Amino acid sequence: MPVSGVRRLARKHMQLALPSLASSPHFTYKNPYLVSLLSRRALRRTTLIGLAGNSSSHNHPQPTVHFETRNYQSSMSATSNYPCATLERSTELSDSLEEIRKQVELAWTESKSKTAEPADASAPRPEPTLIAVSKYKPASDIMACYAAGQRDFGENYVQELVDKAKDLPLEIRWHFIGTLQSNKSKILAAIPNLHCLQTLTSIKAARALNAARTLDVPRVNVMIQVNTSGEDAKSGLPPLTADTKQTNPSSTLNTDVTDLARFVIKECSRLRLVGLMTIGSIAESRSEDGTNHDFERLRETRDVLHGVLGREFPQAATKEDGETWGESGRLLLSMGMSSDFEVAIRAGSDVVRVGTGIFGSRPKKHAAE
Numbered sequence: 001m002p003v004s005g006v007r008r009l010a011r012k013h014m015q016l017a018l019p020s021l022a023s024s025p026h027f028t029y030k031n032p033y034l035v036s037l038l039s040r041r042a043l044r045r046t047t048l049i050g051l052a053g054n055s056s057s058h059n060h061p062q063p064t065v066h067f068e069t070r071n072y073q074s075s076m077s078a079t080s081n082y083p084c085a086t087l088e089r090s091t092e093l094s095d096s097l098e099e100i101r102k103q104v105e106l107a108w109t110e111s112k113s114k115t116a117e118p119a120d121a122s123a124p125r126p127e128p129t130l131i132a133v134s135k136y137k138p139a140s141d142i143m144a145c146y147a148a149g150q151r152d153f154g155e156n157y158v159q160e161l162v163d164k165a166k167d168l169p170l171e172i173r174w175h176f177i178g179t180l181q182s183n184k185s186k187i188l189a190a191i192p193n194l195h196c197l198q199t200l201t202s203i204k205a206a207r208a209l210n211a212a213r214t215l216d217v218p219r220v221n222v223m224i225q226v227n228t229s230g231e232d233a234k235s236g237l238p239p240l241t242a243d244t245k246q247t248n249p250s251s252t253l254n255t256d257v258t259d260l261a262r263f264v265i266k267e268c269s270r271l272r273l274v275g276l277m278t279i280g281s282i283a284e285s286r287s288e289d290g291t292n293h294d295f296e297r298l299r300e301t302r303d304v305l306h307g308v309l310g311r312e313f314p315q316a317a318t319k320e321d322g323e324t325w326g327e328s329g330r331l332l333l334s335m336g337m338s339s340d341f342e343v344a345i346r347a348g349s350d351v352v353r354v355g356t357g358i359f360g361s362r363p364k365k366h367a368a369e
Contacts (some may be wrong), residue, residue, distance in 0.1 A: 006146030052202035082168065090144040096358050097132070097148050104130055104352065107345035125330075126347055131175050133337075133355030135277060136362045138253055139164050145358065146172065152195070154353050158184045165191045174262065177277075177353060178234055180205050187367040189220070196221040198277040198334050198351075201235055203263050206271060221274045223334055224260055229281035236278065237322040239297045240304040253308050255276035261305060265325050273325040276302055285340035295335050295347035302331050 085093070108127050133154040134142050142153055142164065151171060155161035156178030165174055173195035176188060180197060182205050188194060189212035200206055200222045213220055227236030237256040257276075264273045280294035281298070309325055327350075332352035336344025341352035355362065 008031050013272055034048060036209070080142050083138065085138075085140040085144040089141070090147065093141060093144045093358065094148040096360075097145055097150060100354055101130065102356050103342055104128055104345065108344040109169075111346040111348065125348075125350065129351045130354045131351060132358050133175075133177065133353050134164070134359065135160070135355060137355075137359045140165055141359055142168060142172075154198075158188050162187060162191065162279075165193065174355075180189075180209075182208045185209040190211040192217045194220055196223065196274070198223040199225045199235065200260065201225050202265075203260060204214055206260065206264055206268055210268035210270045219270050222271050223275045223277040223332070224257055226257065226276050226278045226298055228278045228301075229284065229299040231281060234279055240301040241297075242300060244303065252312075257301065257305060258308050261309060261325070262312070265309070273331075274327055274335060276305070277334035277351075279337070280335060280340060280344070282339075287341065292340065292343050292347060295344055295349070298333055298335055299348050302333055306331050 066244060104129065112125070130150075131152045131154040132142075132145050132150050133156075134145075135154070135156045145153075146169065152173045152175060154175040154177045155164065156176075158176070158178070158180075161174060165172070170193050172193055174191060174193055175196045175198055176194065177198045180188065180199055182202075185205060185208035188197070189209055197209065197220055201224070206310070209220065209222075209321055225236040226239050227234050228239050237260065240253075240255060240257055243273065264271050267286050278294060278298045278300055284292040284294045289345055306326075308329075333348055334352040334353065335347070335349045336342075336352040338354050338357040341349070341354055341357075344352055
């Protein structure tokens, strides 16, 4: 391809990748996708300094970007640690990600006047966090989304997460959303940028993860998984209801959820309880009236648990060394996937987990391996 053609492709790719590319105000540009597109001659002639990107539709803060001029060999050596997707695949993922972001923003805007928050929450509900679920997908796909500004990624299997985390940027916030076996806690805890475990269901697992998380890395955020659908095939603790709270409001409420929450707050200095997570049933996601009772049950559970923790740990959310539980005085809700994340956001979700909607269909486990 002529140099001019390479440059046109490079400019097109840069327009896709620049919005929200970095979290810091200034950084050196080391995108492997651009480098792989430029010929040695073109790269040596290129000097791009002080370029600022503008988001096309999603409201992300725009950094000032400084490009470093170097020869082709040194550029490739600086980026060779990161897998590289093709231009076509990168464009496809960037477009899908942007479309999902638009849908998240629209659903959040529609929900703000409809969902009630705890009365003592210290801040209004922010825009939901989008987690790109990259299970079975190659690291090159993750890097393509990373180049488009995505930082939160979810994985279901410990070993797959370990393998990807060691090959990808530390700026990624990893969320573990699969079933955690206690004997895998040490392996999971060793990942320095493990941001959140969303599937905590036992004191045993909490104790093991807490013991394995060292002091030289940040605490791990945890969410308690609640089985709001009552399906035997799904993990999670039984939900709480307003009736549970009203049975004897003056006494200590002892349930699986409240006991686990207390244990994390009181006994796990390397963990931080931030909220609750559920996987709604397919039937509820397809209801004709758009109401998902599983999501309503999780919200009700959150409200009951919030009241319990607020009474028993009234100063926990305002300690000078950081919040002991919740975010800005409120417990977060993680609910909603590719098929129902918009319904979940309208029901009050703070975190949505989208895989197929961003990456496309995925192979079965044995085929992926």
